């Protein structure tokens with residue numbers, strides 16, 4: 001029987017300080033995750049290399065807008081530009097444009113789906129990791145709440161979140177779950 005699937009998703013990266021540690025830990029555990037990247041963060045430091053590394057190591061890369069803006073507060077044109085410029089940037093690095101995006105703050109405009117050919121992906125488990133540096137608290141929330149087919153939301157721009165993510169993987173793998181990229185859950 002196939003193991004029950006869950007997906008780890010990371011928003012707001014890439015982060016030069018913490019993303020490398022996360023990628024290393026995921027690789028050691030043979031886990032593929034989904035990264036929703038902010039365009040302007042990709043252009044910082046040598047973060048393009050991190051995007052390439054994510055892709056080469058089997059992670060799924062999605063769009064999280066260029067400047068992390070709330071889509072519903074923008075004009076249609078601005079919203080399109082936020083998504084399109086980020087898609088183009090990612091395509092210039094990995095050779096293909098993302099098919100999935102996570103709208104910042106979960107706010108989305110339906111008419112963009114057709115125009116962009118992009119699928120919005122929200123989440124089902126949110127430990128609010130950005131509000132605390134308490135690793136145990138993040139881990140406990142996620143491990144208690146998560147069930148089959150859940151999409152877990154974390155942020156790889158905090159050290160505590162990265163430590164928590166790897167601990168979550170160890171605990172939930174031990175419970176018999178397998179971690180997949182969100183496309184596998186959505187196509188399921």
Ligand SMILES: [Zn+2]
Pocket residue numbers: 011012064068104105
């Ligand atoms: Zn975000």
